[in-house]
Structures are given as structure tokens and as C-alpha cells.
Amino acid sequence: xxxxxxAAKRRGAARKKLSLNRSDRIWLVAMVAFPAALHLLLVxxxxxxxxxxxxxxxNNLDPFSAIEYVATENYRIIFTIFDTNLFPAMFNNFVLVIxxxxxxxxxxLLAYLLDKEVAGSRIYQSIYYFxxxxxxxxxxxxxxxxxxxxDRGLLNMVWPGEPIDWVGDGQKLFEFSxxxxxxxxxxxxxxxxxxVAMAWRHIGxxxxxxxxxxxxxDNSLKxxxxxxxxxxxxxxxxVIFPSLKPINVxxxxxxxxxxxxxxxxxxxLNEPRxxxxxxxxxxxxxxxxxxxxxxxxxxxxxxxxxxxxxxxxWYVADHYRKTA
Amino acid sequence: xxSDRRVRVPRSPSPSEVGFALGEETQDPGxxxxxxxxxxxxxVGAAATLGTGAVLAACGGDSDxxxxxxxxEGGGDLGEVTFGSNYSDEKPKEALAxxxxxxxxxVAINTVDHNTYQENFxxxxxxxxxxxxxxxxxRMRAFASRGVVGDISDVWSDQLSGMxxxxxxxxxxxxxxxxxxxxxxxxxxxxxRKSLFEENGYEIPTTWDDFKALCDTMQADGxxxxxxxxxxxxxxxxxxxxxxxxxxxxxxxxSLMGGNEDWTSPEVKEVFxxxxxxxxxxxxxxxxxxxxxxxxxxxxxxxxxxxLGNFVTSNFDGDTQQDIIDxxxxxxxxxxxxxxxxxxxxxxxxxxxxxxxxxxxAGAKALLGGMGQPAAADAYIGVDPSVVxxxxxxxxxxxxxxxxxxxxxxxxxxxxxxxLDRDTDPDFAANVVGKAIADFLADPGSIDSVLATVEExxxxxxxx
Numbered sequence: 195x196x197x198x199x200x201a202a203k204r205r206g207a208a209r210k211k212l213s214l215n216r217s218d219r220i221w222l223v224a225m226v227a228f229p230a231a232l233h234l235l236l237v238x239x240x241x242x243x244x245x246x247x248x249x250x251x252x253n254n255l256d257p258f259s260a261i262e263y264v265a266t267e268n269y270r271i272i273f274t275i276f277d278t279n280l281f282p283a284m285f286n287n288f289v290l291v292i293x294x295x296x297x298x299x300x301x302x303l304l305a306y307l308l309d310k311e312v313a314g315s316r317i318y319q320s321i322y323y324f325x326x327x328x329x330x331x332x333x334x335x336x337x338x339x340x341x342x343x344x345d346r347g348l349l350n351m352v353w354p355g356e357p358i359d360w361v362g363d364g365q366k367l368f369e370f371s372x373x374x375x376x377x378x379x380x381x382x383x384x385x386x387x388x389x390v391a392m393a394w395r396h397i398g399x400x401x402x403x404x405x406x407x408x409x410x411x412d413n414s415l416k417x418x419x420x421x422x423x424x425x426x427x428x429x430x431x432x433v434i435f436p437s438l439k440p441i442n443v444x445x446x447x448x449x450x451x452x453x454x455x456x457x458x459x460x461x462x463l464n465e466p467r468x469x470x471x472x473x474x475x476x477x478x479x480x481x482x483x484x485x486x487x488x489x490x491x492x493x494x495x496x497x498x499x500x501x502x503x504x505x506x507x508w509y510v511a512d513h514y515r516k517t518a
Numbered sequence: 519x520x521s522d523r524r525v526r527v528p529r530s531p532s533p534s535e536v537g538f539a540l541g542e543e544t545q546d547p548g549x550x551x552x553x554x555x556x557x558x559x560x561x562v563g564a565a566a567t568l569g570t571g572a573v574l575a576a577c578g579g580d581s582d583x584x585x586x587x588x589x590x591e592g593g594g595d596l597g598e599v600t601f602g603s604n605y606s607d608e609k610p611k612e613a614l615a616x617x618x619x620x621x622x623x624x625v626a627i628n629t630v631d632h633n634t635y636q637e638n639f640x641x642x643x644x645x646x647x648x649x650x651x652x653x654x655x656x657r658m659r660a661f662a663s664r665g666v667v668g669d670i671s672d673v674w675s676d677q678l679s680g681m682x683x684x685x686x687x688x689x690x691x692x693x694x695x696x697x698x699x700x701x702x703x704x705x706x707x708x709x710x711r712k713s714l715f716e717e718n719g720y721e722i723p724t725t726w727d728d729f730k731a732l733c734d735t736m737q738a739d740g741x742x743x744x745x746x747x748x749x750x751x752x753x754x755x756x757x758x759x760x761x762x763x764x765x766x767x768x769x770x771x772x773s774l775m776g777g778n779e780d781w782t783s784p785e786v787k788e789v790f791x792x793x794x795x796x797x798x799x800x801x802x803x804x805x806x807x808x809x810x811x812x813x814x815x816x817x818x819x820x821x822x823x824x825x826l827g828n829f830v831t832s833n834f835d836g837d838t839q840q841d842i843i844d845x846x847x848x849x850x851x852x853x854x855x856x857x858x859x860x861x862x863x864x865x866x867x868x869x870x871x872x873x874x875x876x877x878x879x880a881g882a883k884a885l886l887g888g889m890g891q892p893a894a895a896d897a898y899i900g901v902d903p904s905v906v907x908x909x910x911x912x913x914x915x916x917x918x919x920x921x922x923x924x925x926x927x928x929x930x931x932x933x934x935x936x937x938l939d940r941d942t943d944p945d946f947a948a949n950v951v952g953k954a955i956a957d958f959l960a961d962p963g964s965i966d967s968v969l970a971t972v973e974e975x976x977x978x979x980x981x982x
Contacts, residue, residue: 344806
């Protein structure tokens, strides 16, 4: 919360900072420098190396000296020759951002209802939270074998019509064309099925975060709102939602990151046609025994990095504009 | 995200990952570890690998040295030979040690968990042991053409008289020299239930027309003629391979896999035209079905035939479904073009390669020669009977009917292909051809544009 401190108090804080003694300062520098160094070493240097590798050709088998500079050739390859992989993957990631945002809203609603201490709220809480303890890869395995399987899955047992191929049917539910692409983009049926499995986990995850947040909301605020004659919606919209701001920030970040880094559940379903996401394109090009395509995989990785950085810049700028 | 490391690009199983389910007469309670991926053990295994990614990663550094042999005479002169092995399960590990002991050489076996071994092979092959376990086909040729494994043509000419011509061509690099000693394999063929064929009076088809006529009869009898799975993107590559081998022949197939032929050519289009003729006999929705689910249709006799590797039997439980395992037999894919007949078969092979510059070259070559003898195969099968040895002259007494059939059909084949994702750049196989096949199955009418995409994407691969 950006409450403005009185000028005197701020000056006091500044003076206090200057009065740190020598050992305090050493500690302070160490505590900043060590994580910063780790962060640089483990995050930004590999990220920069990925960018560098994306302009090269290398098969990860030959020695480093065989790395060959190819300028933007890898980008030409992924944007023109493998455009049938790249653009559907980007579209699927985009769908995930939208979808997980909707799921986050549902999670918030559930949390709000459960916070009302309805009868059995703890049981509901446990049920919704249960999937969160599973990794998305495990969620993928479970849904693939017990729910989606065409011949012996639960969904087709209760489905009255012809069995549906939930995993393999890449037919599009809707399609649209972009002027620069010679093929349509759209949401495949199997990706839509996969969205349901992701929602199963994501809703519970977000619910728990909001539950924690709601517990921290001062009850007197709610009471004051009630006394002032707010109805349920007004009280939520005007009083509770604003006081959940720190949680909202975290939830937005988590939702977008989950959507962009999606990989494990698609991989667990064996990447059927129609479900490609950027994460699977990167790993498919990089993993493998004899023939890693490091340059192409790195180029996919850079596309993902640019999308993430774009979001971060927008988010940080927005955050500072509002708090300034 | 720690579990991601274990989830990899799916590909067809190696012979060491799947074994032959054993017939009643040879079933021994201890062989379950060798009998591969039953559905149950696959799921448990998947869960275990997911849960224990970190543990497995920690194990990766462990290697476990076993001394084998050395006692027998004649080995001492050559000194110690080091042997990198991915035979990490208990049974195969013991079996390999027994096989190595028959060579009478002083061998230090360096065993690494087989997943770790395969994932790290790129790095390992730079500083390898004298000989190392690996796979035939492109997976061998890619290393051979980069010069990181050694030419062993003299081992072939001097010591490996028991190998058929087909095994020799599968061990040959692009330059015509040999780089590989085959050890064991499984075969791809059309599997069927003997009892179903007897009950309904079906004959084994040997030509394409007979095959389609049989499919029609089965359909009229209320059966699904052909089991069809494509989950993971690899199972239907087998159908492409077989039709291509029958229509265009082995040489064309190898050339196509090597990136030297045009995918939009009339030859390739003919493959898909022939394939299109049998799609009406497929189980519907192949793209989302696992090979295990398709195998269940063979097991309950709702489907008639299944083109898959011999590991199809490992889908059935050795205790409760023994009758099904014993009832499964297979035949060669029917002839389409009389010029090529039925001269080629697919059989992924496990075997051994030599380092480019081994510390003990004479010892390494003696060991490779020794591992290619019937005695070594017999010793291996004595411990782990779920495999079929490559060398002819191995003792087949412990084989069940399916193993005998595999040995007979593969041994008699002029050409042995390894399977699409082993015969070409694995990245090209999975990300280009596999995708194209899935697109073709979903919409057979789009094949021309699908093949145009393959040809365009092929241009970004070097196939070196």
C-alpha cells in the first residue's frame, strides 16, 4: 500500500539508514550481492546464452568450436517453415492466459463463498484443494488414463453418444484466419479437454491463496460496510476486493506464468496434434540423442522469453504508474 | 518443474525396454523384470519416475563396476577392456555379465541406469569406455559419420560369421563400413490370435489383395479388422515403414530416411494411397489411442489383426492372461509390389559399438567378436529368456513360439529396417513425419499439402 509518509518521517528513515555501522553495511551488501549474483548466474546468464545460441547452428554433439553463426536463419525457419507449429503454439498459450484468468476468477469466487463459513466449508476446501498437491504432469497422467481414454475412460462411459477421442481429436472447435498466415488458427477439441484438466488444478490453487487473503481482511471493514448499508456485491466490490490487492498481484503473476510456461501436462498427454505450446516446441527441438537442434530450440525459447518480458515490462510499468 | 526432466519426447521402445512375454512352458517366476511394459507396470513406472526425478538424477552419477570374466584362459594377454552398459535392471545386468564371461576376457563393466545412459550418451560418447551398448540404425550411423565410434569391419570379416546379411546391413554406416555388433531384437509384424483365425477359417494373407479381402471378411463377421493406435505419434510410423518397404523397397526407404528423396514424389504419394485403402478397416480415432488400449481389442477378440512390435504380448498379464499370450502369433506384412516381395522386415536391434580410439583396441575387438558368438547369446538367454538373439546358431531351446517365429522371420529377411524414429534424424521423425502421419490419419484428403509441408520442413535438416 502506497500510503504517503509524512515528510519528516521519511527524512527520519533516511537518516537512520545512514547511521548503519560498518558490519551492518557489510551484511547488507552481502545479502543483496549474493542473491543477485545467484540470480544473474542461474537466470540471466543462461537466458542471454539462449539468445546468443538462437543465432547459431549447433547439434550439441560436436565441440563448442563447431558452433556456427547463422544470423537470423533460425528465426526465419521457425516463423516461415515451422509456422504451422509456432503460431498454433502461441495461440494455445494465449488461450491459456485467458482461460486461467477465468479460472482465477472462479477460484476467487469459491474462496469468497467458503470464507462465509458455510456448513461443511472445510470439506469443500479439501476437495477443491486436493488436485493442487499434484504436479501438472501427474494431473496429465491421471486424466489421460482414467478420464480421457477413448476406450475405457470415465468421460466416454458417461457420454451417451459415439465415443469421443478426447486426447487425439485435433479438429478445431472454431477457426479464424490471420492475414499473414496461409492456414487458420483455432482451438482444437483436445486442447479444450486439456483446459478442463488444468482448471481442475488451477482453481483450487487460486482459491487457497484468496482464502488466506480473506482471512487477513479486517472484519471491522466488513461490519462497517454492512452498517453503511452495502449489499453483498457492493461490499465485495468496494471494500473486500480492494483490500485483497496484494493477493491479486500475486495471482495475476502466477496465472500468466502458468499459462506461458505450460509444458508438463501437454507432455504427459504425449503432445497430441493440436495441443502444441511453446514449451513443447522448445523441448522437442533440444532434447534427443543424436540430433539436438540447439539453434532452433533456442529461437523458440527466445520467443517465449520475449512474451514473458513483454508481460513483465507491462506489469511493472503499470504497477509504478498506479502507485506513483 | 523438477519432474519435467523425466517426461521426454515419446518414441518407439528399444528392445531392452520391452521383452517378449514368455509362454507357459518357459515362464519362470523371476523373469517379470525382463518382460517389459505391461500397462500396470508402465503406469507405476511413470508415477515412480515422476515422483523420484531428483532421486534418479542423484543416481545418475553412480556407476557400478562389475568384474566379469578374466578367469578363463587366453584373455590375460589382451589386458582389461572397459564396457559401458545400460543393462541396469537386475536381470539384464546379470545376464550381460554371464554373456561377457563367455569371451574369457578381462572386462570391467560400467553399468549406468539406462535412462540416464541414453540421455547423456552425447556427452558420454566423447569420453567413452572401450565398447558401449547402443542401438542400430540412424542412432548408430549418426555417431559413426561424426567419427566418434570406431570402424569394426575387420571384426565382421574375421569373427562374425553367424550373422545374417540383414543384420550386417543394419550394422553398416553410411560409408559402407561396420560399426555395430547386433545382440538382440524384437520384430514388427502383423499380430493375430491363432484361435480366432482357426475358428473363422481365416488364411494368412501374403498379398495386398488377400489382405484387403481378409479385412472385408472380418468386417462382415463383425470384427474390427485392424487395431490402430497412434498415441505418442510413433505407433503408426510402423505402417508407413511397412507400406513403403513393400511398395518402394528397402533401398528407397533408406534413401528417403536419409533425406535424399522428395516427399512429394509419386513414390511417397503411392504409399499414402495404398494406406488410404486400408484406413476404413482401422479402429476409429487412432490418434488418441495408446498401443496398450489397441492391444486390448486384440486380446478380447473384438479386432482381428495388429501391426506392432512383438512387445504387444507384454500388454497381457503373465498370470491371468497366459492363454492370450500363448495364442498370439504374427506374420509378415503382405506383398504389394512383386519386385520387392516380402524381403524386408522391421526389427529394432540392441547391440554394441566400439569407441573411436579405445584404450585397448585389440581387447575391444576381441570382446565385440565374442559378444557376437552363439555362446554369449546362450549365456544371456540362460539368465534372461525374454529376448531373441541376433546371431544364428544360438540355442533356441528356451524360446516360446513367438520368439521362434521372430528369430525365423528376421533371420530369413534380406533387409532389416530399424523403425522410422531409429532410421532417420529423431527430431525429423517426431516433429515432422510423426506430425504429418497424425494429420493424414485425421484427414486423409489433405495428404498433398501435408507432404508439401514435410518436404519444406525437411530442408531445415542436414541428415548428416
